[in-house]
Amino acid sequence: MATPVEHRAAVAQEKLADSADTLVDSAETQEDSASRRTKLAADRTLLAAERTYAAWMRTGLASLAAGIGAKALLDKLVAPWMVLATSLALIVFAGFCFVAGIWRELTGRSLRPAPDAAKFPEWLLLVFNGFLVVLVAMVLVGIAAD
Template structure:
C-alpha cells in the first residue's frame, strides 16, 4: 500500500473496528437464526421468516463491507487524507431498528 506508515495506534484502532464489524455480523446472524428457530406459535411464520432474513442479510452486508472499509481507512491513514464516511451505517441502524420495532409490535400483539 502506498503512502507513509501511519501511527501504529491508528492502524490498531482500524483493525479493532474491522473486528467489530465482523462481531456485529456474527451477532446479527445469530439473531436471525434465533428468530427463525422460534416456535411456530410465537409469531406468524412469514413475519418470523422476514425478520430472520433481514437480520441475516444485514449480517452478510456487515461481513462483506468489513474488509473494503478497513482498506479504505488504511489507505486514507497512509495518505493523511480525511477518513471516508461509513456509508452503510444508516442501513444497519435503520435495519436493526426496524426489526426491533416489528418484534416489539408482535410481542405486544401476541401477549
C-alpha cells in the same frame, strides 16, 4: 594576569557555550521525540482500524446468530411471514456487515509513516470474509426454502 572583568567575561562565554550546546541537544531530542510520537500515532491508527474491523465482524456474527435464532424460537409464537421477514432481515444485515467490514479495512488510507505494528495479511481477511458471505448465502437459502 587577567583582570576581574576579563575573568568574568571568560566565565560568561563558557556558560554561553554550554547553554548553546544544551539548546542543540534539546532540539535534537525534541525532533527525535516528535518522530517517535508520529510513529506511535500511526500504530494507534492501525490498531483502531483493526478494532473497527472486529466490531463489524462481531456485529455481523451476532446478527447471523440472531437471524437463525429468530427462525428457531419464533416459529410457533408469531405469524410465519413475520418470522421469515425478521430472520431474513437479520441475516441480510449480517452479510452487509461482513462486506462493509472488509471494504472499510481494505480501502483505508495508507499510514505515514509506516507503523511498527504488523497488519493482518489482506488475503487472510478476504478468505475469512468470503467464507462468512458464502455462509450467509447458504443460511438465506436454507431459511427461505424452509
